[in-house]
Amino acid sequence: MRLLYKEILAKDQSTRILKFILEAKDIALKAKPGQFVVLMVKKEGERIPLTIVEALPQEGTIILIAQEVGLTTKLLAQMKVGESLYALVGPLGNPTPIKNYGRVILVGGGVGIAELYPVAKALKKADNHITLILGARTKEVLILEAELKVLASDFYITTDDGSYKRKGVVTDVLKELLEDSSGVYNFIYAVGPVPMMLAVSQITKNYNLPTVVSLNSLMVDGTGMCGCCRLTIGGRTRFVCIDGPDFDAHSVNWQELINRNRMYVEKEKEICKLYEKTTS
Amino acid sequence: MKKQPVKVKEKDVYARVKNFEEVVEGFSEQEAQEEASRCLQCKDPRCISGCPVGINIKKFISQITQKDYLGAYLTIREKNDFPSICGRVCPAEYQCRKSCVLTKKDALFASPEAIQIHFLERFIGDYGLKNNLWQKIPLRKDTLLNQKKVAVVGSGPAGLACAGELARQGIKVVVFEGLHQVGGVLRYGIPEFRLPRIVLDKEIEIIKNLGVEIHTNIIIGRTKLLEELFKEGYSAVFLGLGAGTPSFLNISGENLCNIYSANEFLTRLNLMGSGYFPQYHTPLNIGKKIVVIGGGNTAMDAARSALRLQYINGLKGEVAIAYRRTEEEMPARRLEIEHAKEEGIKFEFLIKPQEFLGDKSGKVKKIRFLRCRLGEPDSSGRPRPEVIPGSLFERDCDLAIIAIGLSANRILTQVTPQIKVDKYGDIVVDPDTMQTSFKGVFAGGDIVGGEGTVIEAMGMAKKASQAIREYLSRL
Numbered sequence: 001m002r003l004l005y006k007e008i009l010a011k012d013q014s015t016r017i018l019k020f021i022l023e024a025k026d027i028a029l030k031a032k033p034g035q036f037v038v039l040m041v042k043k044e045g046e047r048i049p050l051t052i053v054e055a056l057p058q059e060g061t062i063i064l065i066a067q068e069v070g071l072t073t074k075l076l077a078q079m080k081v082g083e084s085l086y087a088l089v090g091p092l093g094n095p096t097p098i099k100n101y102g103r104v105i106l107v108g109g110g111v112g113i114a115e116l117y118p119v120a121k122a123l124k125k126a127d128n129h130i131t132l133i134l135g136a137r138t139k140e141v142l143i144l145e146a147e148l149k150v151l152a153s154d155f156y157i158t159t160d161d162g163s164y165k166r167k168g169v170v171t172d173v174l175k176e177l178l179e180d181s182s183g184v185y186n187f188i189y190a191v192g193p194v195p196m197m198l199a200v201s202q203i204t205k206n207y208n209l210p211t212v213v214s215l216n217s218l219m220v221d222g223t224g225m226c227g228c229c230r231l232t233i234g235g236r237t238r239f240v241c242i243d244g245p246d247f248d249a250h251s252v253n254w255q256e257l258i259n260r261n262r263m264y265v266e267k268e269k270e271i272c273k274l275y276e277k278t279t280s
Numbered sequence: 281m282k283k284q285p286v287k288v289k290e291k292d293v294y295a296r297v298k299n300f301e302e303v304v305e306g307f308s309e310q311e312a313q314e315e316a317s318r319c320l321q322c323k324d325p326r327c328i329s330g331c332p333v334g335i336n337i338k339k340f341i342s343q344i345t346q347k348d349y350l351g352a353y354l355t356i357r358e359k360n361d362f363p364s365i366c367g368r369v370c371p372a373e374y375q376c377r378k379s380c381v382l383t384k385k386d387a388l389f390a391s392p393e394a395i396q397i398h399f400l401e402r403f404i405g406d407y408g409l410k411n412n413l414w415q416k417i418p419l420r421k422d423t424l425l426n427q428k429k430v431a432v433v434g435s436g437p438a439g440l441a442c443a444g445e446l447a448r449q450g451i452k453v454v455v456f457e458g459l460h461q462v463g464g465v466l467r468y469g470i471p472e473f474r475l476p477r478i479v480l481d482k483e484i485e486i487i488k489n490l491g492v493e494i495h496t497n498i499i500i501g502r503t504k505l506l507e508e509l510f511k512e513g514y515s516a517v518f519l520g521l522g523a524g525t526p527s528f529l530n531i532s533g534e535n536l537c538n539i540y541s542a543n544e545f546l547t548r549l550n551l552m553g554s555g556y557f558p559q560y561h562t563p564l565n566i567g568k569k570i571v572v573i574g575g576g577n578t579a580m581d582a583a584r585s586a587l588r589l590q591y592i593n594g595l596k597g598e599v600a601i602a603y604r605r606t607e608e609e610m611p612a613r614r615l616e617i618e619h620a621k622e623e624g625i626k627f628e629f630l631i632k633p634q635e636f637l638g639d640k641s642g643k644v645k646k647i648r649f650l651r652c653r654l655g656e657p658d659s660s661g662r663p664r665p666e667v668i669p670g671s672l673f674e675r676d677c678d679l680a681i682i683a684i685g686l687s688a689n690r691i692l693t694q695v696t697p698q699i700k701v702d703k704y705g706d707i708v709v710d711p712d713t714m715q716t717s718f719k720g721v722f723a724g725g726d727i728v729g730g731e732g733t734v735i736e737a738m739g740m741a742k743k744a745s746q747a748i749r750e751y752l753s754r755l
Contacts, residue, residue, distance in 0.1 A: 001497075012615055026503045040460060043736055044560045047460075087460035089497040112587060220552065220562070223458055223499060224525045224689050225468075226544035234536050237528055242691065256535050259642030263537045267563035 001085040004061060006077075006271040009183070012140040017067045017111055019053075020078050027090045031055035031062060033118035034096030034214065034246055038222035039064075041075040048072045049219045049241070051115040052091060053115065065114035065143065071271050092222045093245045096212070098122040101187035105177065106152075107170050107200050109135040109192025113144050115214055116191050123189075124151045132156065133173045136198065139164035171199040178207050180222045185209060190249065194258055201249035211249040215240045217257060218264070231256055286315040293622050296501050298591045300472040300555065303398075303619055304368070312403040316344040319395050322381050327397060330379030333739040335359045336560060337397055339350050339374055344400060350416060353408040355671070356401060357417055358367040358740070361435070361444045364409055364479050366735050367402025369470060371577075371613045377736070389614055414486045421450035428752045431456060433500045433692070436464020438520030438725025438737040440487055445489035445745035451752065454514075458499040461551060465523055466734070468551040469543070469578065471585050474616075483726055501692030504579060506699075506721065515755055516720045516748045519707065520741060523726035524689020529573070533636030536644040538565050542574070542683035544580040549585055555592070567679025571647055573633055574683030575603035575610035580617065582681045583625050583672060600626040600675075602633065603650050604665040630654070634672060636680065647677045686731055706730055713747035714740055722748055 003022035027037060031052045038047050048070075054063040068075045079085075096119050104123055108116035113134050124130055132152035136142035137160045149155050156173045157165035166173070170192075178185070189212040190200040197213045204211040216228040217240045224242035231238060234251035238244065289305040291294075292606055296303055307315060321716045325338040336355050343352035356363045370376075376397045377383065377390035384391045408414065428451055435457040443453045447661060461467050462484050467476060488494065500506055511515055526541035532745045545564070553560030570590070572583040579601055587599045601620070603610060606629045610617060621627070637646040651671035654663035690703030700708040700717040707716055707723045714722045724740030 026498070030503065042561075044556075046552070046561045087497050089458065089460070089499060089503065091502060092499075220544060220547055221459060223502075223691060226547050227526045227528070227541040228544050230528070230535055237530070237535060239525075242525075242689075253535075256642065259537050260535065262641075263565065264563040267557065267565075271558045271561060271563075 001088045003079050003081050003083055003085070006079070006081055009065065009143045010141045012138060015068055015141065016077060017065065017114075017141060017143055020064045020066070020076070021061050022064065022085070022088065023060060023248040024088060024090075025060035025089070027052070028055045028057045028060050028062050030171075031151075032095035033098060033122040035091035035093050036222070036245065037062070037088055037090030038092060038219065039076075039085050039089075041079065041085055043086050045075065045086060046072045047220055047222065049092070049216075049222055050117075051214070053114050053117055063210065065111065068113040070268050071093075071275055074272070074275065086106050089222070090241070093241060094243075095124070096189070096214070098126050098129055100126050103131070103185045104128045104189065105131045105133065105174065105185055106112060106189040107133045107135075107174060107188065107190040107192070107196070108148075109170055109196040110137065110141070111143070112192030112196070113142075113148070116189070117144055117147060119189060119191075120148060120151045129153050130204065133158070133170045135159070135170035135192070137161070169199070170196060171203055174200060175203055178203065178209070188212070188249075194261065197249065198254045201252065201254070205250050207272050213249040213252065214245045215247060215252070215257065216245070216261070218261060231260070236257070283314070283318045285318065285396060286311045296473070297588055297597060297623050300585075300588060302476050303473050304615075306406060307399050307403045309403075312344055312400055313347075313702065315396055316341045316400055319345075320381060326379040326381060327376045327395070330376040331359075332375065332733070332736045333359045333742060335376075335401075340404065341395070341397070341400060349404060349407050350413055352404045353413045355416075356404055356416065357408075357724035359589075360735070361441045362483050362734075362738065362740060363401050363405030365405070365466065365475060366738070367398050367400075367405050368475050368479070369733075370398050370401075370735050371733055372396075372398035373614050388608060404478075409482050414489075417448070419448055419450070422753075423450070425749065425752050426450040426452070428452065428515045428755070429454065429513055430748060430752075431509045431517045432520065433517060433524055434458075434464055434520035434725070435462045435494060436520055436522050436725060436737065437466060437734045438522075438741040439464065439518065440484065441738040441741035442518045442520060442724065442745045443492045443747075444487050444490060444676065445742055446493045446748060447487070449749060451490045451749070455494040456482045456498045456500050456504075457494060459551065460496050462494050462496065464520075468547040469581070471546065471550060471581050473584065473588075474581065501695050506692065506696050506718070510720065513750055516722065518741070518744055518748065519692070519716070519721060519723040519727060520725045520737070521689060521723075521727040522642065522694060523686035523731050524691075525687050526682070527685045527687055529633060529684065531544060531633060531635055533638055533644065534682075536636050536638040537642050538567060538644050538678060539636060539680045539682065540576045542572070542681050543686065545582050545681050546578070546585065549589075555589065563601060564589070565679060566590060566595065567677070568595055568598060569676050570599045570679045570681065571675065571677040572601045572681045572683055574685075575601070575605065575612060576683060576685070577612045577616055579603075579681075580612045580620050582683050584616075584620055584623060586679070586681065587623055587625060597624050600628055602628050602631050602647075602649065604630065604632040605654065605662060606630060609662045630665065632667060637674075644677060644680055647680060648672055648673050648674050686726070688727060691716075704730060714744035715747060715751075720751065
């Protein structure tokens with residue numbers, strides 16, 4: 001639970017994305033791509049899920065990457081090397097099924113690129129032909145470009161504002177690739193902001209392409225005990241924490257996910273404002 | 281003339297709904313004396329057979345009348361490790377008090393005249409906590425066993441009881457808890473107004489004082505596999521996993537915003553401290569018109585907690601409980617039903633939710649119900665609620681809590697196929713030893729046979745601890 005290393009991977013005026021290396025011997029031994037941890041920074045804090053970006057069993061450490069969004073990620077970013085989390089538990093969720101699918105397209109947006117990284121590495125190891133499409137709001141907040149580039153046979157980057165590589169969104173590229181040669185791809189995996197995953201899902205549905213997304217619903221315990229993360233998937237209620245986090249994109253009730261993820265927006269604003277007041 | 285039952289003191293209803301302080305204040309010494317003196321000391325006491333762990337009730341009540349409180353404490357502790365907890369949460373009106381000779385024949389639950397055994401147990405339990413009487417419990421250390429190590433998975437009632445029992449015999453026990461705090465359902469489920477945290481903390485402290493180590497944030501089945509525990513040198517394992525996963529109604533609109541499982545609502549409040557937001561960071565929404573669906577203790581706990589949150593947040597208290605049968609069939613403790621009524625919670629019986637309706641932003645705003653009537657008994661022995669055709673009606677509701685039960689959490693059993701489970705995912709055990717199909721692995725509590733009471737879980741744990749002891753001595 002001890003923080004061994006911290007690095008700011010990217011930042012601009014509005015946000016920062018940080019990398020954390022944490023001591024977590026037991027978790028590092030078990031973690032597989034696609035799995036996550038639940039952590040608490042402080043005793044009075046929230047429990048939040050974060051994807052395990054890398055597990056180093058020999059070192060007994062795990063790597064997490066988080067963007068400062070809510071209070072908990074801000075508090076996490078404030079932690080000093082040598083300090084310990086209040087709680088850290090995992091690995092949770094089901095690993096992403098890794099096999100040789102053939103030609104795969106991996107789509108990552110924003111901090112979701114960090115979650116894509118372990119899956120991309122594992123799929124590469126399983127001899128898949130990998131096309132990567134990464135998207136960021138702007139150049140400054142694009143992460144893991146070099147790490148991912150070496151895994152990809154075809155590599156695309158988009159930025160919303162055109163500050164780097166292609167101006168536009170990841171689905172612009174995806175659409176073109178599929179229009180040109182949809183029959184060539186066997187599997188799509190996407191992780192990022194919900195609107196991005198939804199857009200990916202809508203496109204690949206037209207081509208009937210197997211598409212898996214890693215969902216980021218709100219959680220409390222992360223072990224199937226509360227049902228906070230539940231969603232209608234394929235017409236029935238599933239728990240993202242124990243049934244997921246990966247699901248068939250075409251079966252997800254996206255509007256429900258969007259709504260449920262906004263359930264505490266007001267409270268989050270209130271607490272962040274309070275926090276800024278006390279720290280400034 | 282027959283003596284009247286001693287009325288236990290309770291906090292004033294207008295004051296108590298604005299906080300989470302304990303409602304029942306318990307007996308004073310004099311009140312305990314008076315109530316104990318009502319016991320007829322039957323030659324053939326039936327109350328004992330009504331207790332799931334067989335506490336010698338007649339004896340401890342007699343000891344109270346002789347002011348031998350240490351004796352009474354030791355009598356209870358022979359069978360029950362947590363009298364202060366059970367004295368507060370046991371559904372005594374279905375158990376010991378129902379069997380009391382003063383209960384009217386064929387009554388569904390204890391008559392008011394029945395001795396208030398639970399309050400006497402609580403009096404003694406609290407007396408024991410205050411005076412550190414646990415130190416007087418004879419240890420039965422067995423030198424042959426003190427080299428052995430046992431792992432207990434889960435720190436709820438079953439896990440803690442099993443750990444305590446084994447530790448008292450000199451066996452090294454390590455408890456693994458998945459959450460960041462100890463106590464299982466006693467911590468995340470039962471609200472403070474029924475079980476103050478100081479009582480729970482003290483009971484856990486006692487267990488630790490016996491040498492039990494408790495490791496939080498470890499999920500057996502994820503962080504470590506069951507098989508690995510044996511490799512690490514544990515000779516036996518007890519699984520007190522609990523009934524982990526909340527059930528839902530499987531009706532339309534159930535995943536709208538502001539519809540909670542009771543587990544989530546209570547976990548946010550009890551474990552995460554949402555009542556103290558923003559000092560505590562976990563949010564919890566509160567509605568103006570709250571509907572709780574279900575008729576068990578969890579439904580009562582959720583409803584009464586929600587009502588308190590409404591008052592604390594300056595809202596009018598408006599919480600309704602919707603149950604598909606009638607008050608008589610409600611599985612909740614009678615005391616909780618009474619308290620809920622006193623506090624102003626409305627009860628609507630014989631109605632069954634059909635559909636949740638939401639607003640544009642996906643928040644629940646109405647529930648459609650169907651009216652029911654009672655039919656022939658179903659597999660539970662209770663009359664089956666039958667829907668009355670054409671009885672659909674709507675109720676406004678901006679927050680709903682679903683408290684219709686739990687099913688097994690399969691995290692551990694899914695990765696441990698050697699453990700046989702039934703069709704509900706509950707672990708199958710030998711009822712005499714609580715041993716599972718995995719050699720050296722025992723289980724008890726809600727993960728065996730589904731949802732039960734705290735005392736039943738402890739009873740199973742006690743039985744398992746004896747079997748574990750025998751198992752270890754054969755190794």
